[in-house]
Amino acid sequence: xxxxxxxxxxxxxxxCCAPLTSEPLSAExxxxxxxxxxxxxxxxxxxxxxxxASHQDGEACVCDLNDAFDLSQPTISHHLxxxxxxxxxxxxxxxxxxxxxxxxxxxxxLGSLIGxxxx
Amino acid sequence: xxxxxxxxxxxxxxxCCAPLTSEPLSAExxxxxxxxxxxxxxxxxxxxxxxxASHQDGEACVCDLNDAFDLSQPTISHHLxxxxxxxxxxxxxxxxxxxxxxxxxxxxxLGSLIGxxxx
DNA sequence: CTGAGACATCGATGGCTGTCAACATAGACG
DNA sequence: CGTCTATGTTGACAGCCATCGATGTCTCAG
Numbered sequence: 001x002x003x004x005x006x007x008x009x010x011x012x013x014x015x016c017c018a019p020l021t022s023e024p025l026s027a028e029x030x031x032x033x034x035x036x037x038x039x040x041x042x043x044x045x046x047x048x049x050x051x052x053a054s055h056q057d058g059e060a061c062v063c064d065l066n067d068a069f070d071l072s073q074p075t076i077s078h079h080l081x082x083x084x085x086x087x088x089x090x091x092x093x094x095x096x097x098x099x100x101x102x103x104x105x106x107x108x109x110l111g112s113l114i115g116x117x118x119x
Numbered sequence: 120x121x122x123x124x125x126x127x128x129x130x131x132x133x134x135c136c137a138p139l140t141s142e143p144l145s146a147e148x149x150x151x152x153x154x155x156x157x158x159x160x161x162x163x164x165x166x167x168x169x170x171x172a173s174h175q176d177g178e179a180c181v182c183d184l185n186d187a188f189d190l191s192q193p194t195i196s197h198h199l200x201x202x203x204x205x206x207x208x209x210x211x212x213x214x215x216x217x218x219x220x221x222x223x224x225x226x227x228x229l230g231s232l233i234g235x236x237x238x
Numbered sequence: 239c240t241g242a243g244a245c246a247t248c249g250a251t252g253g254c255t256g257t258c259a260a261c262a263t264a265g266a267c268g
Numbered sequence: 269c270g271t272c273t274a275t276g277t278t279g280a281c282a283g284c285c286a287t288c289g290a291t292g293t294c295t296c297a298g
Contacts, residue, residue, distance in 0.1 A: 078257085
């Protein structure tokens, strides 16, 4: 492999794992998957992800996201950072605005890991 | 519907939701899905679920599970309860032993919700 | 009935985390 | 330069939760 494990985002380490139901997960595999699930296991983050994913081109401006929640701007920024850090969202700055975009392949892989489809 | 929403396990409320990427999740939908993800977002629980699911007949005795982890018996029992409470595991007592079994349909639905397949 | 084993429950505790206010940064514009 | 706007960072705090030891409950054997 070209990168060491710790340089990869959690999302990039998921592809290597068989579905949950096919064989027991090792402790190391579990430790790599859990950050992804933790990132999703928050109402605000789940909605943020869904909002970005279902937006035009799977991409949304932070300015739009702030208004959709009853949370302070720093809190939204924090949640977006969490989703970005695990590799579920990509980030691009255009002028004054920042756009977050969904990583569809990441979601698909995680879904397969849990649902057991695509094996 | 025959049961009120609060009587349903979190797992039973997931089927009603479209995949994350197809349309924005409402706050209520998110609140119903999050408990499921929280249940999975722990290394011990993720491994427990995988261990049960990949076991013979998708079912395992607590006595086997206890030995597979470096955790106290009460802690394992607690984790199994969490997984059972959200509807990911079923529980049956046979003699002195307690068996937990995977709810495959629950996992499949959750996987579809995240991965967006099966729409 | 008594003891032992399997599992659940309880209470306490230390660590993690979601939230906010305050502040910092970085462009755009004049 | 100074200001305004968009976004990120920091520090603090309250609430949640994973974990454990102690204890309770249930079942079976003798």
